Amino acid sequence: MCHSKKLVKLAVHMPILLPLVLLYYGAASTHCSTVHENNRDLQALLDFKQGITSDPNGALSNWAMSSHFCQWNGVKCTPTPPLHVTYLLLDGQKLSSQISSSLGNLTFLKYLDLSSNNFVGPVPLLDSLQQLLILYLNNNNLSENIPDALTSCSNLTALDLSSNSLVGSIPPKLGLLSNLVYLNLRSNQLNGSIPGELGQLKLQTLILSNNRLSGEIPQAFYRLSSLNYLGPIPASLGNNALGLQVIDLSFNNFTGQIPTSLGKLSNLTFLNLEYNWLVARNNQDWEFLNALRNCTSLQTLSLSYNELHGSLPPSIGNLSASLQTLLLGGNSLSGQVPQSIGKLRGLTWLALDENNFSGTIEGWIEKLKSLKKLHLESNKFSGHILS
């Protein structure tokens, strides 16, 4: 029989002895490795299992006392005693229930993946998981608000809550997750605006598409939070904080102009703003195109189904030579397509459909030799299309 309970108590009462106690504990538990010496982790897993109402694949069928919990399906532990759960991977198992907050007791957890199941109810309280790096709860049917308590998981680098039924606004406190590089909240029912606090993050990927978000796309979002106010900073430092590579804000209710500050994101590869109410009516509104020249790795730009009016500025041709996808359909663009678009030699997909373009496509179309998809329908183009 292991003495883990007694030892834990001892440690609490005599913190100075803790290293010694842990040494002893470590040594002792190697002699009884089949026994569940870590009752707290065991209990948390058992509580989680008990809450599951449906397990059609039998994903948890070997979660029984006959084996050590570190050998259960989907569980991985620290390599040496005292054994603690570090990974819990149960994605795509058709599990149904609420997610038990007992998981919040797995304090050594680094990686929690419960994606693509049928979990319902609120996002569980996981506020003690200081070591958690990856949290994937996407593709379930979780409801209610995104809890502020998530921000206690201060080491989180990737958070995916996409394709659930979450409501309310994006908690500004997410801006406290200073290690977060991947944030995906796609396909929920989130409303309100993007909190400026998210600008404090060193995000590389931000996916907020298919929600009910509104307001303007904040300029502040792309700046290096408070450091900018401390005076001149080395360019390299400034650059490091602006590493966003993927931005997807499509299918929301964003309004206003497309911010020129996007030009500060020199590593941007993917920018999808389609299906919003973003406006361009005059030269100043189109200034973002000049700014985007800085994004020399840009491969995809979609501005389809917004409120872009007037003629397409010739500066479109100054976008990145890496650009492969340029989607401008479903706006109110008119006049001739500028010849400079022929400079975008890497384009494989160009959509100009459902606008009011006129004139001929000759002069530029033949330069786009890599094109595989071309959408020109519902315009007023004239002349003949070359073979």
Ligand SMILES: *[C@@H]1O[C@H](CO)[C@@H](O)[C@H](O)[C@H]1NC(C)=O
């Ligand atoms: C966490 O563990 C403690 C015992 O260490 C227990 O009292 C508590 O109920 C557990 N919390 C949850 C949410 O299961």
Ligand SMILES: *[C@@H]1O[C@H](CO)[C@@H](O)[C@H](O)[C@H]1NC(C)=O
């Ligand atoms: C978690 O973050 C704390 C500081 O907030 C740090 O001391 C610790 O090393 C981090 N742990 C991991 C696993 O990154």
Ligand SMILES: *[C@@H]1O[C@H](CO)[C@@H](O)[C@H](O)[C@H]1NC(C)=O
């Ligand atoms: C998700 O849960 C809501 C209740 O919160 C329910 O109305 C809806 O039908 C569920 N959706 C799916 C796909 O199960």
Ligand SMILES: *[C@@H]1O[C@H](CO)[C@@H](O)[C@H](O)[C@H]1NC(C)=O
């Ligand atoms: C967001 O939706 C909730 C209902 O889910 C509503 O009470 C709240 O007023 C909405 N907030 C905004 C800013 O639209």
Ligand SMILES: *[C@@H]1O[C@H](CO)[C@@H](O)[C@H](O)[C@H]1NC(C)=O
């Ligand atoms: C977007 O805003 C309009 C009003 O401007 C509103 O009618 C519509 O329901 C909103 N759409 C979403 C998905 O919130």
Ligand SMILES: *[C@@H]1O[C@H](CO)[C@@H](O)[C@H](O)[C@H]1NC(C)=O
């Ligand atoms: C851009 O990417 C390069 C190469 O991955 C990296 O060295 C650089 O720090 C990144 N720049 C920013 C602003 O994050």
Ligand SMILES: *[C@@H]1O[C@H](CO)[C@@H](O)[C@H](O)[C@H]1NC(C)=O
């Ligand atoms: C483009 O990059 C240059 C140098 O990196 C920088 O000075 C300028 O402010 C950037 N332009 C925009 C619009 O961000």
Ligand SMILES: *[C@@H]1O[C@H](CO)[C@@H](O)[C@H](O)[C@H]1NC(C)=O
């Ligand atoms: C394209 O950029 C060059 C500088 O790199 C500039 O001289 C030219 O005016 C730009 N063209 C357009 C159409 O903006």
Ligand SMILES: *[C@@H]1O[C@H](CO)[C@@H](O)[C@H](O)[C@H]1NC(C)=O
């Ligand atoms: C398309 O352009 C014509 C003029 O060429 C104008 O009369 C019409 O209102 C425009 N339609 C749209 C949808 O912008």
